[in-house]
Amino acid sequence: MPPLRRLYGRHDMGGLDLSFVSWDIISKFVLKGLIFSIELTIVATLGGILFGTLLALMRLSGRKALMLPATIYVNGMRSVPLVMVILWFYLLVPLLIGRPIGAELSAVVTFIAFEAAYFSEIMRAGIQSIPRGQVFAGQALGMTYSQNMRLVVLPQAFRNMLPVLLTQTIILFQDTSLVYAIGAYDLLKGFVTAGKIYGRPEEAYLLAAVVYFVICFGLSYIVKRLQAKIAIIR
Amino acid sequence: MAWDWQVFLNDDGSGRTYLQWMMDAWGWTLSVAGCSWVVAVTVGALIGTLRTLPNSPWLVRLSNAWVELFRNIPLLVQIFLWYFVLPKIFPFMQKVPGFVLVVVALGFFTSARIAEQFRAGIQALPRGQRYAGMAMGFTTAQTYRYVILPMAFRIILPPLTSESMNLLKNSSVAFAVSIAELTMFAMQAQEETSRGIEIYLAVTALYAISAFAVNRVFAFIEKKVQIPGFIVAGGTGGGH
Numbered sequence: 001m002p003p004l005r006r007l008y009g010r011h012d013m014g015g016l017d018l019s020f021v022s023w024d025i026i027s028k029f030v031l032k033g034l035i036f037s038i039e040l041t042i043v044a045t046l047g048g049i050l051f052g053t054l055l056a057l058m059r060l061s062g063r064k065a066l067m068l069p070a071t072i073y074v075n076g077m078r079s080v081p082l083v084m085v086i087l088w089f090y091l092l093v094p095l096l097i098g099r100p101i102g103a104e105l106s107a108v109v110t111f112i113a114f115e116a117a118y119f120s121e122i123m124r125a126g127i128q129s130i131p132r133g134q135v136f137a138g139q140a141l142g143m144t145y146s147q148n149m150r151l152v153v154l155p156q157a158f159r160n161m162l163p164v165l166l167t168q169t170i171i172l173f174q175d176t177s178l179v180y181a182i183g184a185y186d187l188l189k190g191f192v193t194a195g196k197i198y199g200r201p202e203e204a205y206l207l208a209a210v211v212y213f214v215i216c217f218g219l220s221y222i223v224k225r226l227q228a229k230i231a232i233i234r
Numbered sequence: 235m236a237w238d239w240q241v242f243l244n245d246d247g248s249g250r251t252y253l254q255w256m257m258d259a260w261g262w263t264l265s266v267a268g269c270s271w272v273v274a275v276t277v278g279a280l281i282g283t284l285r286t287l288p289n290s291p292w293l294v295r296l297s298n299a300w301v302e303l304f305r306n307i308p309l310l311v312q313i314f315l316w317y318f319v320l321p322k323i324f325p326f327m328q329k330v331p332g333f334v335l336v337v338v339a340l341g342f343f344t345s346a347r348i349a350e351q352f353r354a355g356i357q358a359l360p361r362g363q364r365y366a367g368m369a370m371g372f373t374t375a376q377t378y379r380y381v382i383l384p385m386a387f388r389i390i391l392p393p394l395t396s397e398s399m400n401l402l403k404n405s406s407v408a409f410a411v412s413i414a415e416l417t418m419f420a421m422q423a424q425e426e427t428s429r430g431i432e433i434y435l436a437v438t439a440l441y442a443i444s445a446f447a448v449n450r451v452f453a454f455i456e457k458k459v460q461i462p463g464f465i466v467a468g469g470t471g472g473g474h
Contacts, residue, residue, distance in 0.1 A: 002401075016319075016322065016323060076442075078440050079399075079403075079441070079442045079445045080403070080404075080441055080442065081403040081404070081405075081406035081441060082403070082408060083406045083407060083409065083417050083419065084417060084420065084434070084437065084438055084441065087417075087420060087421065087424075087434065088434055088438070091424070091430045091431070091434065092431075133252075141235055150433070174307075174308040174309070175308070176310060177308040177310045178308075178310060178407065180310060180410060181409070181410075181417075182419070188308070188310065188311060201318060201320045202318050202322045205311065205314040205315060205318055205319050206315065206319050208311055208314075209307050209311045209312070209314075209315055209319075212306070212307050212308055213303070213306045213307050216305075216306035216307070217302060217306045220305075220306065
């Protein structure tokens with residue numbers, strides 16, 4: 001379409017030319033990456049919350065044999081850049097299991113392990129936000145420790161921490177772009193690949209930024225609404 | 235598997251050992267982080283203050299937009315934008331060194347987070363502080379300069395500490411545009427020597443040491459600027 005090209009062409013947009021973009025390219029290169037980014041985010045969130053809750057329970061257990069390893073793990077993970085953790089797992093996991101695993105699978109394992117440390121801090125704060133009386137009430141009813149946690153403490157902790165957990169998930173979604181370091185095919189990589197093939201890398205970066213912004217801005221808007229709603233009920 | 239720490243004494247092919255290369259890389263990491271920190275705190279304090287101004291809805295909107303823009307795009311993508319996209323749109327930026335572009339990218343990215351902390355810190359102050367400034371006949375600028383900001387700075391020191399440590403860790407993303415910092419060193423040296431575990435261990439230790447040093451420096455500052463009787467724990471502030 002030459003007229004359109006002239007309108008939005010090289011000179012009018014500071015040298016950027018977005019006319020190469022079509023639905024075909026998006027479904028061929030970008031969609032696969034977007035799906036992986038979303039999958040990685042969901043799996044890492046669920047896995048991270050599960051292991052993070054376990055780590056938080058270990059740290060609050062009052063037993064040194066449980067507290068110490070959990071504390072070392074959480075503080076260790078939190079003092080190292082995510083990119084380094086991604087590189088570590090990509091190097092170590094194949095050595096440990098004796099065969100190479102793909103960048104995508106390595107990314108999933110890494111993000112679960114890394115996010116568990118961050119989710120554990122959130123869950124720890126959530127559990128500590130529950131008044132002691134709730135625990136005592138459970139004990140007075142004759143509940144065991146696990147019943148007390150499962151039926152009384154954790155449901156309330158989750159609810160109190162829901163906005164923070166969701167905010168962490170948005171950060172996690174942004175962080176998935178760092179699998180660039182090991183070449184996993186995520187949303188960013190999808191755009192970069194398309195940009196390379198069509199000789200328009202700058203335009204591809206710009207589009208990637210727009211897509212990330214729309215997704216993250218939308219999600220954080222939803223979280224804000226949710227936060228207001230939860231605040232009213234309480 | 236046997237350790238081979240000798241690898242750090244090997245020549246990297248340009249007449250320096252891997253150890254020297256790693257120390258240079260550490261220097262780059264600290265320079266990127268340090269320069270970005272100055273940008274981030276300056277811009278973050280400014281934007282965060284603008285967001286709390288009482289009678290300037292457009293400045294508030296503009297600074298809110300700043301925060302949303304820089305908070306909702308991944309850092310890696312922002313670095314690509316500064317490094318590849320903006321120089322193409324504005325040709326004069328092609329002469330700007332890559333180091334400066336990465337510093338601006340990391341600084342602006344972090345400024346959005348620091349602005350959010352400043353806003354929270356200023357709004358945590360009791361409203362009476364502002365009224366007291368007005369009652370003394372201060373202008374808005376004077377109220378901020380002499381009453382609100384000195385308190386807000388102290389309130390946000392704990393979150394600013396962790397954000398500064400985050401900034402240091404985030405500087406690792408600069409590897410993507412070939413800044414010769416620690417992560418870049420780790421990736422390249424791992425490939426050249428295939429002693430990945432030793433290299434990664436050393437780099438990870440340097441990151442941990444740097445983060446710990448940042449933590450200690452801030453703990454020192456916090457103690458130095460502490461006002462007796464003014465407890466800021468929990469960020470609630472106010473001595474009333």
